[in-house]
Amino acid sequence: QVLLVESGGGVVQPEKSLRLSCAASGFTFNGYGMHWVRQAPGKGLEWVAGTSFDGSKIHYTGSVKGRFTISRDNAKNMLYLEMNSLRPEDTAMYYCAKDKVIWGYGVNSYIDYWGQGTLVTVSS
């Protein structure tokens, strides 16, 4: 069965950096697009970034462009999110999520599985 396990969250000061990881298992990782979606406390879902199965297509939401970097290591079945220049408004639960369609991404697929999330708190 699909398993996505996030790690790396914690409390960090504004302007500092943090790297989130997502360990994937139960499916052919190198065939699926992957995403990070966040949820601020008591708020709704916000898509943060996505990468195609081979990393050739990457997209970000506007508020994180230039600060966050999504990457993947298909040999290790790992997804990452490097977060720099963190702001209090980045405080959220960060979910790793998997695309449904093999070899698909973006309009050609959709998110079907989510991990349980890792909490990032940006505070001085």
Add this chain to the structure above:
Amino acid sequence: QSVLTQSPSVSGTPGQRVTISCSGSSSNIETYHVYWYQQFPGTAPQLLIYKNSQRPSGVPERFSGSRSGTSASLAISGLRSEDEAHYYCAAWDDSLSGWVFGGGTKLTVL
């Protein structure tokens, strides 16, 4: 401010039928499929409806989705207490080149 607009809350009594709406634009809902996710407190979202009206395996027939123009809706018939959760719509957005979500609708079963 979410790109897709949902009513913050909806309520119903057991057995009733409720509808949750999702409003977007030509760059998302009018052009691309709509997806619905269900989220219980303290847990990760789960896919409820895909490609506007399709149900994944295991989702009861009580849940149905539709799309028309720049809007979409999720209907839940035969309301049950265990349906109490947050519901989010989502779609790909061409102008943003990314996924957009609605702000979520909290369903309360009275």
